[in-house]
Amino acid sequence: MAGFATKRLGKELSKINSNSLPPGIELVSADNFEEWFLDIRVLDSNPLYLNQIYRLKFRFSPQYPIEPPEVTFVKLADRPIPIHPHIYSNGIICLDLLGQQGWSPVQNVESVCMSLQSMLTGNSRNERPAGDEEFVRANRLRPKDIDFYYDDNNV
């Protein structure tokens, strides 16, 4: 559906600009309706993430929000990839909310950021997903095409 994503993202943007985002979430850039960058940090004193800021990249297809956005962490000099059993060291996130099955069009950029924020806040395991090294070396698929196995709902 032409114009679907552009219109909806335009409205999300004007909402963000007028109401501002929740604490710990900041819009870095939204220069077009294909790619946005946001910074997030956890608000409590979880030692795994203390004093760290993480950079998120959102990529939208023209079918957004019918299709989920592609959301990954980006590594920069002052923006590491957060350690988490569902986040690969190349920034790819394994979260059912972002998958073809778990996505819902009532989600939005703000709600996705909040979910990721609470995913970090609730974690106490200082580890990467099983097979991280192998995955990072071998994976050539886009995140949305990876068939993650959401086996562990306790993390």
Add this chain to the structure above:
Amino acid sequence: MSKSQHLREEGNRHFQKGDYVRAEAIYSQALILDPSNPLLYTNRAMSRLRLSLWDSVITDCEACLRLSPDNLKAHYYLSQAHLALRAYPDALDHAYRAHKLSVASQDKSLSNITAQVLKCKKEKWDYEEKRRRRETSGLEQEVLSLLNKEKDQVLQQFEQMSDDSGEREELRKEFDDKIGRVREVFEKAREKEERRREVPEWAVDDITFGFMVDPVITKTGKSYERTAILEHLRRSQTDPLTREPLHPSELRANLDLKQACEEFLEENGWAADW
């Protein structure tokens, strides 16, 4: 294949290339051979829309509707032509008919037609708003000039009868106060018009974030714009909130909400393209 069919396909080819003048001429030839083919009328109407030949679009669509009264495209193009000619009630009427037909036949054009309904309302409101503003500012000027004229007259008459400058000053002040109050009243009316405009959450679809035209309700009690939720259900037959199974046939029109949206838009046409 008949000669007119050949011509129609040739017309389609020119249309696709963007040569609307040629397409229109070729559809006209086909219509001479086959004047009772509704398809040829809507084809030609479409070319004429691109050429901004509004009156001819209307003629074609009406010819088509005489042959095929429930022709979705004819109603849709008619709405566009009437809108271009600022015939708002006709534009809206045909947009609604196209919408109804499109819902009934599950046609792909539903989202475009929904947008057309909103566009009709928005343009009608814009037009009326402009007129209201022009009339109000005209009225203000008229009232003020009448008051000023009367003030000059009364003061002049007073001067001829008396030379009590104190009383004269008082009379002048009385008029100036009155003029000030009239200005204030018009100013206040303007402020009210321009007060902060906010779209109520209940009128906004959570999928497109657009103003709802045809809200439908799900089992959870949440309403969405019909075209948006159908688009989602094509991809995944789940309720957006609960992810429980949801089939398109389970959607119901939310008539009260639809009416509330319509009434809100009637007073607040700006909300249409929020």
